[in-house]
Amino acid sequence: xxxxSGFDQFVHARGPALARTAYLLTGDHHLxxxxxxxxxxxxxxxxxxxxxxxxxxxxxxxxxxxxxxxxRRKFAETTLGSYDAAAPASDPTLRLTLEQALxxxxxxxxxVLVLRYFEDLTEVQTAKALGISSGAVxxxxxxxxxRLRDLAPELADLVGADA
Amino acid sequence: xxxxxxxxxxxxxxxxxxxxxxxxxxxxxxARRHTRIVRGAAAVVAVAAIAGASALALQPxxxxxTADTEVPGGAIPSVIPEPGGDVLTDLxxxxxxxxxxxxxxxxVLVDASTGEAHRVELPDFPxxxxxxxxxxxxxxxxxxxxxxxxxxxxxxxxxxxRDPGEFSIMTSWYRTVDLATGESELVDLPACGPTPWAxxxxxxxxxxxxxxxxxAFEPEDPGVVSCTVDPSTxxxxxQPLVGVMAPGAGISATFPGTDLRLVDLQKGGPPVDEPVxxxxxxxxxxxxxxxxIPDDHYPDGSVVRPIGWADDSLLVAEVGDDVVLLxxxxxxxxxxxxxxxxxxxxxxLGTSIAVDLVPDLxxxxxxxxxxxxxxxxxxxxxxxxxxxPVWSEALLAVLALVIIAVVVGALxxxxxxxxRRT
Numbered sequence: 001x002x003x004x005s006g007f008d009q010f011v012h013a014r015g016p017a018l019a020r021t022a023y024l025l026t027g028d029h030h031l032x033x034x035x036x037x038x039x040x041x042x043x044x045x046x047x048x049x050x051x052x053x054x055x056x057x058x059x060x061x062x063x064x065x066x067x068x069x070x071x072r073r074k075f076a077e078t079t080l081g082s083y084d085a086a087a088p089a090s091d092p093t094l095r096l097t098l099e100q101a102l103x104x105x106x107x108x109x110x111x112v113l114v115l116r117y118f119e120d121l122t123e124v125q126t127a128k129a130l131g132i133s134s135g136a137v138x139x140x141x142x143x144x145x146x147r148l149r150d151l152a153p154e155l156a157d158l159v160g161a162d163a
Numbered sequence: 164x165x166x167x168x169x170x171x172x173x174x175x176x177x178x179x180x181x182x183x184x185x186x187x188x189x190x191x192x193x194a195r196r197h198t199r200i201v202r203g204a205a206a207v208v209a210v211a212a213i214a215g216a217s218a219l220a221l222q223p224x225x226x227x228x229t230a231d232t233e234v235p236g237g238a239i240p241s242v243i244p245e246p247g248g249d250v251l252t253d254l255x256x257x258x259x260x261x262x263x264x265x266x267x268x269x270x271v272l273v274d275a276s277t278g279e280a281h282r283v284e285l286p287d288f289p290x291x292x293x294x295x296x297x298x299x300x301x302x303x304x305x306x307x308x309x310x311x312x313x314x315x316x317x318x319x320x321x322x323x324x325r326d327p328g329e330f331s332i333m334t335s336w337y338r339t340v341d342l343a344t345g346e347s348e349l350v351d352l353p354a355c356g357p358t359p360w361a362x363x364x365x366x367x368x369x370x371x372x373x374x375x376x377x378x379a380f381e382p383e384d385p386g387v388v389s390c391t392v393d394p395s396t397x398x399x400x401x402q403p404l405v406g407v408m409a410p411g412a413g414i415s416a417t418f419p420g421t422d423l424r425l426v427d428l429q430k431g432g433p434p435v436d437e438p439v440x441x442x443x444x445x446x447x448x449x450x451x452x453x454x455x456i457p458d459d460h461y462p463d464g465s466v467v468r469p470i471g472w473a474d475d476s477l478l479v480a481e482v483g484d485d486v487v488l489l490x491x492x493x494x495x496x497x498x499x500x501x502x503x504x505x506x507x508x509x510x511x512l513g514t515s516i517a518v519d520l521v522p523d524l525x526x527x528x529x530x531x532x533x534x535x536x537x538x539x540x541x542x543x544x545x546x547x548x549x550x551x552p553v554w555s556e557a558l559l560a561v562l563a564l565v566i567i568a569v570v571v572g573a574l575x576x577x578x579x580x581x582x583r584r585t
Contacts, residue, residue, distance in 0.1 A: 007188050016181040023179035024172060037184045044191025045198070098171055103328060118172045158168050 003047050010054050011040060018058055024114045025066045027103035035062050035069070059119075060129055063111050070107030094158065101151040109144035116141055186463075193484065197507065201245070237275025237312060238534035239520050243509055246271045246280040254283060255345030260520055261505075262308035262315060264512040268294045271509075272342075275312050275520060278536025286347050287319035287338055294512045296322060297332050302373060302418040302435045303361025303407070303468045304513030309368065310471060312517030315340040316350070316370045316394070318359055334358040337370060339394045353399035355390035360433070361418075363471055363515070366410045369393050373405060375425060387421045387433075404445050407469040409476065414446045414493050416469035416478050421445070438464035442480060444491060452492040456482060457501060470514065473521035484508050488521060488532065500524065504533050 015036065022032035022039075039061040043054055050057045102110055108130075115126040116137070123141075127134045145159050239260045246265070251272075261273035265282075268291035273280045289305060297320070307316045318334045325331050334357040337350040356374030363371045369391040376385040389402040402408055406417030420433025438461075441453030456465055465483035473479055476491045476498070486505040490498055504521070508514055522532055 004188055008183075011183050011187065015183055019179045019181035020176035024176050029179060032179050033182070036181065037187055040184070040187040041191040041194065044188045045195045047191070095171055095174060099175055102175075114172070117169050118176065120169075158171060160168070 007044055007047055014055050014058075015040075018055070018062070021059065021114060021118065022062055022066075024102070024118055025062060025107070025111055026069075027099070027110070031069070035066055038065055063115070063130060067107045067111060094154065097152045098148075098155060098158065101148050101155060104151055105144055105147060109140055109147065112137055112140045113144050194510075197510075200507070233276050234278075234534050234536075235276065237517070237520055238278075239504055239516060239532070240273060240278040241505065241533040241535045242507075242537070243273060243505060244278065244280045244536075245509070246282045248281060250282045250284050252284045253345055254285070254340050254342060254347070256281070256283070256342055258312040258517070259308055259315075259342060260312055260517050261514065262306050263509065263514040264294070264304070264306050266510045266512065267291060268512060270306055270317075271511075272308075272315075275517060278534065285315070285317070285338070285340060287336075288317060289320040290322075292330070293320045293322055293332055296330050297358065300360050300433060300435070301513065302420070302433060303363065304470070304515050305359065305362055306513050306515055307362040307364055307370065308515040308517050309364040310366055310517060310519045312520060313342050314364070314368070315342065316362060316364065318357075318362065319349075320358060332358050337362075337392070337394075339370070348394065350392060350394045351397045353390045353392035355388045355399070355401055360387075360435075361407070361468070363407050363469075365391055365408070366472070371402065371407065373407075373421075385425050387423060389415070403447060406445065407471060407478075409472050409478075409491065411475045412447065414444050414452070414491050416472075416480060416491070417443050417445050418467065418469070419443060435468075436466055438466055440464045442467050442469075442478070442482070442489065444493070446493060454489055454492040454499075468513075470516050471518040473518045474523075477521070477524070479504070479516050479518050479521060481508065481514055486514065486516060502532060 018039070019032055019036050022035040023029060026032045026035055036058075039058045042061050042065075043050065043058050046057075047054075102113075105113070111130065112126060115121045115129060116123070121129065123134045123137045127137045130137070132140075148159050149156050237258050237260055243261055243263070246269075250269075256272060256274065258275040259272040260275040260278075261280075263271050263273075265271055268289065269282050270285050270288055271280050271282050294301075294305075305317050305320070309315070316337055316339050319336045319338055320332055320334050322330045323333050334352065337352065338347055339350055340347045350370065353370075353372060355376050356372065359372035359374045361373045365371050370393075371389060371391045373387065373389045376388040387405055389405045389408070390399055391402060392399045402415075403412065404415035404417075405421045406415035408415040418433065418435060419437060419439060420435065423433055439453075439456070440458075441455045444452040444454065446452060456467070458464075461483055466481075468481040470479045470481060470486070473488060476494050477500075478489055478491055480487060480489065484507050485503050486508065488500065488502045488504055490500050492499075504516075522530070524530065524532075
């Protein structure tokens with residue numbers, strides 16, 4: 001099997017799953033598409049040298065790339081007030097509210113939540129994937145959930161009191 | 164943690180679709196080649212630096228040394244180097260051969276005489292977010308270098324958050340920069356549209372843009388137009404053909420999507436990133452022409468972005484990663500040329516070339532149209548270089564030793580890594 005066909009097979013097999021994760025990481029369909037394609041192009045660049053799982057490589061690339069993009073995009077909290085203000089409660093469904101609240105987390109907070117509760121990684125695995133300590137994962141996860149509750153109090157039942 | 168939270172996350176994730184991008188592999192491999200070239204070049208530079216610094220330190224009479232890589236009048240470089248040194252804030256840098264925006268949205272100028280690339284700090288230059296926001300609509304560069312390489316033009320674009328998380332682009336002015344004096348001026352927007360899809364200069368020093376017709380917003384659904392603005396008077400006029408018009412005005416290099424209306428664009432921008440099999444043109448007679456792209460070099464077609472006209476029938480355009488010179492298809496096929504000027508452009512957000520620096524063709528396929536600035540002695544001019552002060556001889560010797568130490572250290576680390584792997 002040539003490198004190219006192996007890559008193509010991988011993309012077809014795992015692309016949709018990667019895209020789903022990318023959407024939760026970015027909160028934006030177009031950005032998610034870009035994120036997956038950028039990570040896949042990077043995997044193609046180093047294809048022969050990826051001696052672990054290509055999926056693990058692409059996922060790790062997506063986590064870090066997304067945080068890096070987020071920093072560049074300066075989707076920053078301008079003031080603490082606006083940052084922690086509750087999201088408009090006009091959304092008809094809980095899912096929409098969750099989607100909006102997730103978008104207002106920092107990229108790192110969102111990434112931790114996605115890894116812990118979507119990818120079902122342990123704190124240790126999450127810490128390893130992001131290159132941070134388990135303690136940092138724990139506190140970031142707690143902060144992220146608290147912020148979700150602050151942003152949208154109606155999510156309290158969904159996200160629980162704590163991780 | 165409630166299982167509902169996990170379920171909701173999965174439900175949200177399921178709203179994302181995935182379409183494989185067939186170019187991902189090619190882009191990755193191209194990046195790999197590029198990295199290898201850069202690494203190879205770095206090794207060559209290190210060796211050259213050692214040799215050069217040693218030679219400089221040991222050379223008995225440096226007064227006779229000449230800066231023989233300079234080209235009087237300037238030339239287009241055969242290779243666009245990575246920008247070096249500090250970001251230039253004094254914009255009186257003289258003539259540039261190439262202006263491009265790197266992938267971090269930093270403007271870079273290539274000195275026409277030396278071939279050196281420098282990042283520059285330009286007033287009100289659009290930031291990376293603005294480039295990102297408008298990526299789907301840019302059919303050309305926002306950073307336009309005049310044909311003679313002495314002036315720059317760009318839109319002063321800013322972002323506005325209309326709704327939370329929803330940004331749109333606003334253009335208040337255009338700016339020009341005179342590279343001889345370093346002075347910058349604001350230019351009123353032309354009547355035809357604020358934010359350009361592409362910006363170029365005409366041969367008579369007017370700024371030319373392609374965009375959505377602002378004047379027509381009120382009546383109803385506007386279309387894509389081209390117009391010019393004279394930066395010295397502010398006078399604007401519409402162009403008869405959309406795109407980058409040839410000096411003779413009989414033909415214009417255009418791009419897919421010029422027939423779109425605003426309502427079409429609200430569903431997405433023009434197909435500016437789609438590869439085409441032929442460079443598209445429109446003519447004053449209303450017919451569309453195409454100049455086929457060599458499929459041996461571009462088997463899947465290529466994205467094309469017109470840059471400017473070297474003469475009435477010779478277009479300079481970005482074709483994929485290259486800058487090429489091609490004859491417009493309104494000429495007889497016997498006249499057609501397709502010459503690659505620059506290969507492997509740096510990854511970036513738009514390139515502009517001083518098209519006057521393209522020499523007149525002499526009919527020979529061997530004619531050199533660009534200059535290899537890395538090759539000493541290839542240029543004609545020789546200018547005296549002042550003698551170095553005595554202290555810099557010692558400095559250069561120390562520098563040579565430091566470089567040798569770094570290279571030896573790197574080689575040792577490399578060999579240790581190889582031993583570990585084996």
